[in-house]
Amino acid sequence: MADEAELAADQHVRYIVTVEKVTSAATPPFPPRVPSTPPSAFQRPLLSSAQKKDSFESLVMEHIRLNGAYWGLTTLDLLHKLHAVDAAEVVDWIMSCYHPESGGFGGNVGHDPHVLYTLSAVQVLCLFDRLYVLDVDKVADYVAGLQNKDGSFSGDIWGEVDTRFSYIALCTLSLLHRLHKIDVQKAVDFVVSCKNLDGGFGAMPGGESHAGQIFCCVGALAITGSLHHIDRDLLGWWLCERQCKDGGLNGRPEKLADVRFTLL
């Protein structure tokens, strides 16, 4: 039985590593503006997978490659198979998504920086215990610089505000041990201002409660030691009401169950 379980895990590892290499092996979509180190093995195209890497579906996901790397590698780590990939290769590729002038990471080589990808990059480096390759203060300053006067965070320099970005920023700074660079109280105040009458949280003040946004807001409050702001009974009630007749969980009232909300 244990052998069968091991075999299933190995199969899954092979799947992830192959997918990662196939999808990440495409030539950099946007030639980086700043000359970077020569492409690493991770970037070299795999000729046999030309078909897969050129599919339209694969192409239109190239902007979230860095997120995909985090999800795949975390899965490997959970399966205790992180050694299946070459850490140096991965770190090289991650750093090729870095923008030294701003301190942020893009979703793929040559893509504009955004907190979404900056967090994934930091998380991947943590997985491999390689945070030392970063200019930690520069990255932290990039994230801290996105905090607005009301405590909210923008995703990037263009100003879109969302409680997801609050969570992402706090998570990133917490991993880098640089929370002191921001106004933590204001960040908390903003998240709390997104609390609704039903106990849930939305994307912005007055935004509809959504399980995904709630995950982010609760996460943000947890990181900052501010969980006392949550009405646990009320939020717990709202979350319990997400259980559908089939036993699954939805993200909002009247919606169908979706397994991602089971995770959240």
Add this chain to the structure above:
Amino acid sequence: MKLQQQESAAEQQQGGEEQLPEDLLHHFEQILHDDPLINEVGFLHPTQFYSLDCPQDGDSASQPPEFHHTRCFWCRDHKLAISAEILPKLYHAARDAYCNARDAPLSPTHLLRHTKALLILCPDLLTAWNSRKMVLSAEYDFTKLKDELQLCALILSYSPKNESTWSHRRWVIKQVAEQHQDMLELIGNESILVKEIAEKSKMNYRAWRHRCWLIPYMTRKQVLDELKESTRWSELHVADNCCFHYRRSLLLALLDNRLRNGEDSLSWESEICLLWKEELRWDEMLIRRYQGRESLWNHRRFLSHWWIQHLLTVEENWPSTRSQMDMFVIQEIQLLSECLHDPVDEFGESRVQAELSALYILWITKQVPAVKGKLEERLHSVSMRKLKDVLAGACRPEKRFWMNLLGLADQSK
């Protein structure tokens, strides 16, 4: 053979596989340029493509200039179809052209042209949207910003949940707002757009989030108009929690002092109260008509919560008005009783209705403890039952489990 047919035949012979990517891109961008009013885009399988109609022989002279028909593109009446078989090639071409234009500092026109093509194929490309923002930021141009809204509307027509597009739309509106332009029409049009998208894409969180985001830009009259005009739509979409949340946002906006326009507080309050009472009545009507709709009951939780607080305040200042609270309690328990005794139906909706009505009363007693006693007293006087018994009878087993877990139900059962 007529000239039109000869050209079509030649193009058909060439086919998607043989055409150079740059030519495909050029053709695509030409179509977009020739018809700036394109309002629908579809990626069709080649077999579907062939079934699109061709021009008749005799019509070649009267063919509108914006009509295109090849193996790869079809465009007529502002509808554009692209053959799925050329998508990877077209995407590569658009992406390469974009990269070149991005690195050449003197070509904003080319940048806009290429990013438009690229974003229609892949609206998730934040970097491409950012390039457009860079160009538009250089100089304020209302016409260009309106074109931007047009592009966003086009993309949202086939990708209504696209985060980057909604975000870009908000950025455009902020640019206009910062120039102190008259926002009335713009905001009105935004609201209509969301309504149209919401019709095709139900419970679209991003679309409704956008509509709520517009509220701070609205005048008081607009907020009142929105409330009035969205009533009918909400009646036809009682399972769409988003539209009821939108109504709640509008009501909350009316409570905000920002919209008071210097009115004296008494007339302001009485207007709000009338609206609230009407909303409660309307919600009750819908609850009776459509059984087991969670959105309607959630809406009632919100409405009753504020209403009770309001009545408590009034009672405090004018104790003789206590009967209003009693009336409200009688009303809500009456509603509960009816829902508990609705005849059983084949879809199990009356069962769900009973459960939702019982949970509604429980929610109110928890959130407004001041009214708990009155509700329980009234319930007992009409049914000889306690609330916990009602809950035990009306709620599904799994609901009873978590109610116990949260300490909401009586542990002695």
